[in-house]
Amino acid sequence: MRFDTVLIGGGLSSLVCGILLQREGKKCLMISAGQNALHFSSGAFGLLGCMPDGTPVDAPFEAFSALAPSHPYRKIGRTLCESYADAAVPFFASCGIPLQGFGRRNGFRLTASGSFKRAWLAFQDVPFFSSDDALDGKRALIVTLDGFLDFYPEMLSDGLRRRGVESRCVSVHLSCLDALRGGPGEMRSVGIARILNRETNWKQFGREVRALLDGEDLVIVPEVFGLEDRIVNEWIAEMIPAQVLYVGTMPPSVSGIRVQRLLKNAFIQAGGTFLMGDTACDPEWAPDGTVRCIHTANLGAPGIEADSFVYAGGHLFGRGIESHPDGFSDPVFGLDVVCDADRASWVERGFFQAQPYMGYGIGTDERFRGLKDGRTVENLYVAGAQLAGCNSLQEGSGAGVAVMSAMHIAADILKRTENVGE
Amino acid sequence: MSENSINHFEQCIKCTVCTAYCPVLGVNPAFPGPKQAGPDGERLRLKDKFYYDPSLKYCLNCKRCEVSCPSGVKIADIIQSARRRFNDDTPDLRDRVLANTDFMGKMARPFAPLVNKVVSLRPVKKVMDVMMDIEQERTFPKYRSKGFDAIFRSDFAPYQNRFPRHVAFFRGCSTEFQHPETGIAFVRLMNAVGIGVRLLDEKCCGVALMANGLWHHAEKNARHNVKVFSEAVAGGLPVVAVSSTCAFTMRDEYPGVLEVDNASVRESITLAEKFLFEQVDSGRVKLVFRKDYASRIAYHIPCHMEKLGWSIFTKELLQMAPSISLKVLDSNCCGMAGTYGFKKENYPYSQAIGRPLFEQIKSLSPDVVCCECETCKWQIEASTGYTVLNPVVILAEALDIEATCAANGGFVKA
Structure with missing residues (x-):
């Protein structure tokens, strides 16, 4: 050959x-x-x-x-x-x-611990800013999913507080994840993303978050969407009247x-x-x-x-x-x-x-x-x-x-x- | 650490990549997933068999976890081997019926028209569903009155001695009982390129026996086959199969799960597509294709073909035919997994796993679907309505047999 x-x-x-x-x-x-x-x-x-x-x-x-x-x-x-x-x-x-990127200069990526890390280019669905003070003074709602152990809202919240970003942590219970939650397996990002890829399910998530929103400027959610197509992330963002940021979880990386x-x-x-x-x-x-x-x-x-x-x-x-x-x-x-x-x-x-x-x-x-x-x-x-x-x-x-x-x-x-x- | 070590599971660094590629995990939440059922569970089971989890039966043994593992952990082998070592359940009647593909074939053959008719009747299906948990939506593949072995002996065996070299043909249960045309196509292909075919005193490769917990029987078959292959290999004959799952089982599951040593014959166990490609690639054989054979083919790579890593040979061969247009389908499990999809409790998962594949086939609307595995064939035909052919059958059809014979000193009886 x-x-x-x-x-x-x-x-x-x-x-x-x-x-x-x-x-x-x-x-x-x-x-x-x-x-x-x-x-x-x-x-x-x-x-x-x-x-x-x-x-x-x-x-x-x-x-x-x-x-x-x-x-x-x-x-x-x-x-x-x-x-x-x-x-x-x-x-x-x-x-x-x-x-997305900032030409010859490094941008700043929001990490799961609420800090900002320098990077060159970022996937479109990743929060990426020209400076590390981009979120200063804003208020954030950090949303996780019941039973999901690979994302730590309190840690994120703590990191953001040091930057002067006040936040509130909530957990959403989605019935479509009940089987996954109750099963003997692990509740991992990809497993969740497979389920939330379905329209009825990501819409349910969007509605729940919209209802929980209390005037915050930002909604920060774990990256458990867009396994097949990142258009899902954009649709969810459209549903929610705030800036929606998808933050990476523990492996596996859905966007990766x-x-x-x-x-x-x-x-x-x-x-x-x-x-x-x-x-x-x-x-x-x-x-x-x-x-x-x-x-x-x-x-x-x-x-x-x-x-x-x-x-x-x-x-x-x-x-x-x-x-x-x-x-x-x-x-x-x-x-x-x-x-x-x-x-x-x-x-x-x-x-x-x-x-x-x-x-x-x-x-x-x-x-x-x-x-x-x-x-x-x-x-x-x-x-x-x-x-x-x-x-x-x-x-x-x-x-x-x-x-x-x-x-x-x-x-x-x-x-x-x-x-x-x- | 050796990959055959009992502690091989320690190579797992818990990276979770396998969980992203398990087709069962996406549809059946009762399955713990490859990482937990495999390496994670193994360290507990070694302590105490109490930790054996019966939900390991949901594993399809598709091996996609192993194909994706960056650390070389034989995840599915660990799971199957745990089933063999720790599951004490006695297989019930249903599992025995599904497992004994060769015995059932021999029993059914004399009454083939009647058996085919009866098992396809709605009320009978209903009874099998209720009494035996065999899914009534399934249709059993039809048994043939005259098996491949008999056809070969009467039509082809008499002139196989005139060829200067030979292969040993592992025909497998589906060629013998349900799809003799695959075997006939294989013999015609080999003969056309000047290679004679010998049959083996084979037993079922054992894959269905393993899947249904008849471990002892599977091991007996494995030992028998390895012995028969040794004789063929000693005589200079490679052992060529037409079913990817048979080839995979005999090469990798014998040592990996059944702990039957096949080291002396493993490299000689091959698949028709690999064997033929190597012959062409090395210049020993020349294929001449028909000018008037045009076909749009969608190629589904069966899971065990993915694991073998041999789909490249099928693709290269099919692309040699000038008027075949080949589309390789996305790498997805069809959900059948041998006898798995026949079981009532698995049927909905089986169809859910296969859905992306079925949808892609329907959207492409090919002339024919091609794959090396007979149970994928049954599943795709039943779920999409498209005809599925073994690549060997397509090649035999696409080949200008006369010209190929002339180019290779071959001979095919008309």
Whole structure:
């Protein structure tokens, strides 16, 4: 079996890269071992929320020059990053995912604890503001659902109070959720969203909230709507005579799942082949050190050949890199993982401190081609969370690195085949 | 930690992704869901079997939780294995009737026209519904008077020796008793590309036995089949099935749930589409398609095909035919899950699970629906009115048999 490009991983980075390539007529195969980090999405994409030392960042592109030269953004360069950023919004819109943002500056996303976090772009149904004082002086009604344990109104209320936003917490009893509430299973965001997707049910919710409203300017509800289509969120907002804000819950992320499905559909619609629940393994190498073909656990013996391979297997959670008592490794290609040799320095003692191990990843050259024993593998690119050189959790840069590296790699692959064509 | 370890459930990091993809959880609130029924429940059950929850029977065993799990936890295996180890209920008559697909087939065959007629009568359905909890809205697939085995022996067996190489054909219960045309299409396909077919002394793969709690019987069948396959494989024959669920069960459920070791034959157990694609891909076989065969096909990927990960082979093969226009349906469970949907208590859930699929098919209005699983076929045909064919049947129809024979040194009796 032969493809132009094989992408390993089915998350944000792989999907963006795959869609861009497939739309340019490249025959792509995507191999995804289980679902991905979009299922835990906050509803917003971070680019650079703060510097590695914790200093908050308002103008991320201007801050790139202060990052280490090994940081993915430095490898791409500010000018190209800015052009990719400009391309990102129309790109996601073309996949059915409208995003909101504030140009070159960070916006502020309201979190479930009532604080504001810096982010680059946000899904349309996420409360996203140009400054962290956007809600100051307002009054809010925070609504949860009886029996739902993955959303904490009091915590949210407490966080808002510190900003001078007064709020009242209420819980709504919806009879359509009785079966879910009384059942032996867990009452999770997606289960609720499935039920509230039905018109009679979300209308019941809208009516109950409208009745509870007592002059508040804001209504804050958990994001348990819009699993299929975010139009439901807009319809509910229309029913309620106040500004309605949907705030993320504990996983799974309803909006993240929707976005993942839209991206996957865009890839398939463009003609891409998606292998779900399969694992890449046993690469075969050509004499010149490039990857000749890859195998998968499900497909077995026939190798999958390609001109180029994009490895976007995620971080430790996605098992794109693995930890062992004596170090870290790449489970598929055996590429070099950049990490501290001394186990004692992998972690910081303080739970909320930046954890060094979160910054470990696969080493690459300037074009994001993986290094194996220090040498560049010419046709194997590494994208997204798997890349070394950034602590995305600390920086709030996970989605930014995923999207930028994916766009950079897609451009490189397209340029390279153009050159061959000449 | 090894994926076969008894503590494999500890790989679960409680991320809840599986709960978003369980088709049962969306319609039946009595089911605790894959995470709780699987890895969460397992740590309790290991302490004391008191924690075994009978509602685990609502699991369809569709494996969608496993396909979605980012941590590689075999969630549905954990659930099915818990049913096997902890459920003491003796299967009742209804479950035995549904489970013994091969025995029932053999019993019904001599009286096929009569049996088909009787079980499709309204009053009889009503009685089965009331007395046996078999849903009266269901129609049993028709038994054939002449099974595949008999047809093969009289029409095809005599000339199979003239081919230079062979495959062992695992025909499965539905080909034998209800849909011999699938087996005939398979033999014609193989013969056209110059490959002979041998039958196996097979027993039912056991999937319905497992679903209905006849574990011991299922295990016996598994041991028998693995032994028979070993002989075929020793003779250089791959074991080729036409039902995705048979292939999946024999490859993955034998070791994963029944704890029957199939390591020596597992890689040789394959599906017609995978086998044929590999032959074409490696250049050993050439397919020539008819110019006058045009069809708009909607391809439904059965859950166990999703789990096998082999739908790519079916898609590639069907797309080789120049005048087939192929639409792959959204990944949804049809709700039938073998014998699950026949049971009265499951019927409403079964239909609710399948609804998005039925609606998509109706909106597309294809010439024909295609899928590798016979119980998906029954469900989709009954719920949409569209004809559902195994890809093998479509390929055999779309192929220019004469030209394909000529290209491969094949031979098909007219």
